Amino acid sequence: MPLLKIFGLTQRFGGLQALSDFSFQMEEFQLVGLIGPNGAGKTTVFNIVSGFYKPTEGGVVFDRKPISGLKPHQITALGMARTFQNIRLWNNMTVLDNLRLAGYAWLGYGFWNAILRTKRYNQSERDIENHAREILEMMDLTDYAEEFPRNLPYGLQRRVELARALVSKPRLLLLDEPAAGLNSADVEDLIRHIRWIHEKFKLSIWMIEHQMKVVMNLCQHITVIDFGCVIASGTPEEIRNNPSVIKAYLGDDTL
């Protein structure tokens, strides 16, 4: 049984067809990529899978449960986390608080416990704090725990976002262009970190990425879409040599 199964996904915005009949599936512990030219509909796929858009047609099954129509926070609680193309951190909170808040989905207490400071509250806050600090440590971010994200360099912000996504204890991680805007040293770091989390947490990762270096290095399997349709899928080697992919990226009249 695949971890994630998408079938017949179609999305229209008014007259614009952003996706048509997109199907896909991935197994547990896979690391796969989604590529395509700008405006091909990649982020739309992620937005549907993570619950931000409701698809016009089709459905998504995650871990044997149909999830299209659920709210994003419900999907997160089922074990999916994502990062964003343009970094979306909570800038007026410290890095540690950013991570702590990502544990919201499995917070073991509610309003009254917080007001009355019960045992349950203390236990739960301690658990979250420990988990967040653990992740900080793993992602080499401990030194920045008390910094505000807006004061950090871009590469670090990306890493904080990745760390934050991990705190919610996901089984599937969606990365939307994790290498966008990074310099080559940062990209090396990122590749190392992603590979390492993949191994360490036994995570399944699905990423959108433009930088071929990242995709070709990391992904076991790649799907290519253009104008909302799948045009190819296969191993990095197959994709590299696929004529329709080259056509989509470079245009018709090459060669």
Add this chain to the structure above:
Amino acid sequence: MEFFLQQCVNALQWGSFYALIALGYTLVYGVLRLINFAHGDVFMVGAYLAFFVSTSLLAPDGMFGFSREVVLVLTIPLTMILTSMVGVTLERIAYRPLMRKGAHRLYVVITALMCGLILENGNLALLGASRRTLPELLDKTVYHIGGIAVTNLKLWVVFTAVLVFFALYFIVTRTRIGMAMRAVSWDRFALPLMGIPLEQVVVFTFALGSAIAGLGGLLFAMSYPVLEPYMGAMTGWKAFIAAVVGGIGDIRGAFVGGFLLAFVEVMVAAFLPSTFRDLFAFSILLIILWQRPTGIFGKPLTTKI
């Protein structure tokens, strides 16, 4: 049936007032994405200005001693010009510095609300609580059409509202300045790059909106001659509701919304105790904003990630 038709006539008159004020809200919002909460009080100031202009022109021992018809003809443009100056002043001293600093929109909204309070209470503090009465500028004629009484004033009010609407529609869709106004609402930052003077467009918008409010104030004062400082607050809110009902930012919406709201209000007042009128109006606003925040003519918004 006659009762119903008579109420419809009243609704048309009220709708005209609401529409005249709502047009001002919508113009400013359409251009600046700013809800000019002081607009209702600009309307009040317009009514007071009409009072001062007309009484000083009418004064029998004054230097003019015009006849009433001449006074009316003079009062209309004078009130409009003076009121538009009030609106432009507000923009100059309160909103523009904030906009220039790129302040958060909330700060501008708060400033607008506070400007409204200052206009109301400043008026009360300066002129005192005594109510003022606009002199009668138009001879009252009552036409009877099958049992319905219509005064000539009511006809004038409705006619003016319709006229203003078409004039405004023409300005916004057909003239260069109207095109610039629409351009500002699309992209305020690209505008100076295109050689369109942003601040002039904004000033023109405020002047236009306030002038219309001033005209509304004059007509309102002629229809209900008792003036008091808080008269603009509630009427202004109602007009604002009208603009939201129609879809704020769209002048057709403001016009239609004004009449719609007036119709509902007049009918509520006709069949229920009149104290329920405000309750209904605000409940409508709440429900519309909740269910369809962009109003009748507005387009739904989508968020992008």
Add this chain to the structure above:
Amino acid sequence: MKRYTINIFLFAAAVVLVLLAQFKAPGSDSKILDGYVLSILMLIGINCIFAVSLNLVNGYMGEFSCGHGGFMCVGAYVGSLLSVAFFSNSKLFGTALFAPYLAPFLFPLVLLGAMLAAALAGLLVALPSFKTRDDYLAIITIAANYIIISLIENIDAIGGPRGFSGMNKTINAMTDLVSLPWMLMWTLVGVYICVAVVRRLMSSTYGKGISAVCQNEVAAEMMGINTNRVKIMAFMVSSGLGGLAGVLYAHVYGYVNASSFGLLKSTEGLVMVYLGGMGSISGVLMAAVAFTLLVEVLRFVIPWLNDGLHAIHVLPDSYQLDQVWTWVFIPLMLILLMQFRPEGFLGNRELTHVFPRLKRWFTLK
């Protein structure tokens, strides 16, 4: 022990206030704190509750609620009705439900009932807030304020536009049992509860969800925060505490009128929050004290200024400077604040951020 210095000091200050209001000055017939000064003290307390509760929505959540007076109104009316139904014979409710000597013990029920009712009224704003933000939400809150007031003014049984009274009997019942400055004590307790609730909420991960919604709603939703639930929670807590301010207000003055909780009341709250700094409890508390005192000072300064200006013939004899000028001055103050220091006294920092050494002297739990 050192860590409790300021806590103990604040507690001692509260006790001293109560004692001052309890005992007579030697050689004088009236109590040391009485009448006007006492009522100002209680008003300061009420304004603190009002502002700190509004701060939860306007500061921490970054929404713009300008109808907080409406919730205060709900609290004031529901609290007054409960109080009259519980402890006094009235035409409206018939005989009292409880014996008068129970008043001091059951008064918390009155407070709780008022808070619950106000919190429910908060739903009026919370539900539309799912889809709208910014200026549209501001309008919703204003509409809610008008709706609440208009609704109460249309219910003739509770006095309609004439207002409602009869709460004095509850206070009398309390003083009959033990002669203490009861309302001052309840107000102090109210301030403590309000500050403790907001403080505890905002220092817990659960409550920080509110800041997350404020700063990036999309990220909040995507990271597993039920944003709709967070909004409901924040609005209900805020309006519930606003209701607490209302019920105390009603009992301090012994009379309520819906029209005194209109847009002007809400504006007072806004001034206090923006003066203190959005999202700073200590800043807002300071602002509430400063603002209340300022309004009272103006009450004296305006007649004084009037006489002075008449004496030097700046003002024409026919014109009298009156209290309406307060309401020109306060909006003007807020406008200037927006222009020159929109972050208020402290911005979103607490006193402990400005003076880190303070942390050694007190503890907040």
